[in-house]
Amino acid sequence: MAGVMLCEPTELYNILNQHRRFPRLSEPNYLILLDARTLREYNESHIITAREYLVPDSEELACVRYCVVYDSMTIEVNRTAAQHARSLQQFTRHPVLVLRGGYKRFSACYHFLRTQKILWMPQELDNFQPYPVEILSGKLYMGNFKQACNQQIQKDLKIKAQVSISEQPATLLAEEGKYLHISVPDSPEADLFSSFSTISLSHSRILKWSDSWDYVLKCKTNVRPHRGFVKQLSDWEAQIYGTTITDVSEPNY
Known part of the structure; x- marks a missing residue:
């Protein structure tokens, strides 16, 4: 079984706002978001694109990248949402995610992602503004x-x-x-190195380049910087630490 994991509101926020050419919410096998609260609560307001909790088709669950369940205020693994998640994990390839803090915490952080809308047409999801x-x-x-x-x-x-x-x-x-x-132009020759001390996450949090890369990639899954930018980041890491630590010739970069 794929298992059950708690996810933070920020993680769900980022899942909802991933996009390539179109928002990833428009992909049929991207996200199943299930609201395990009462029907009255669901109808009053829910997280955007969430469905009222009904067990999805097992074939749909087997193909989906993210399956997220939430109730009112989950903080531990024995709450309603977690119990539902455990019943779904046998069908999924990835862990079923339970929203920590539930709807109350998420909506307090991201009130603009609440809605009463229940049905979403494909064109509406294509036009969703992340x-x-x-x-x-x-x-x-x-x-x-x-x-x-x-x-x-x-x-x-x-x-x-x-x-x-x-x-x-x-x-x-x-x-x-x-x-x-x-x-700067969007080209490999553009100079960003001279601005890194002002704008760099690696500098402000003293992170290695590889750690910064992994951290940002979890937030935005399709990050693909061009080689000129990668080389400047490597040079910046060498300046901070006095030596090159990350091998940016690896295919991951």
């Missing part, structure tokens, strides 16, 4: 230029400072917010 992924809970997000210019996203996430790495500047809409624009 939020930037969350790197540090409530503190640091990573998104694209379109998200950086979105007033509603900045308001919902309470963005107070922004680092924009692009040829043209984005717009920080928060009052008295801090804004840093680094004007």
Whole structure:
């Protein structure tokens, strides 16, 4: 059996907001999100794309990448959601995830991902506007230029400072917010090395390049930096530690 694991609200937030060319929520085998609260509670409000808890078809469960179950306020493995999760684990290839803190904790952190909508048409999921992924809970997000210019996203996430790495500047809409624009083209020759001391997660948290890579990849699963950027990150790691630690010639990078 695949097993059962608790997941943090941030993890579910990032699952909901993964995207490639289209939002990953539009992929039929990506996510099954099950609300194990009462029908009244579900109808009042639930997490976006969640279904009322009914046992899904076993073939559907066998193909899905993420199966997440939540109740009102799960904090341990003997709550309602966890009991339901254990009944599903025999059908899944990956562990069934139980949302720690349940609906109450998730909705307190991400009120903008609550809804009363029950049925989602494929076109609606294709047009779903994802939020930037969350790197540090409530503190640091990573998104694209379109998200950086979105007033509603900045308001919902309470963005107070922004680092924009692009040829043209984005717009920080928060009052008295801090804004840093680094004007570089999206090319292997672009110089970001000179800005790393200001913007680097590796520098502020004293992380090795490989650890930073693994950490960010868990938050955004399709991160694929070009080789010029990878080489500059390797050079930055060598400057911090006095020696090259991560072999960036490995296929993973």
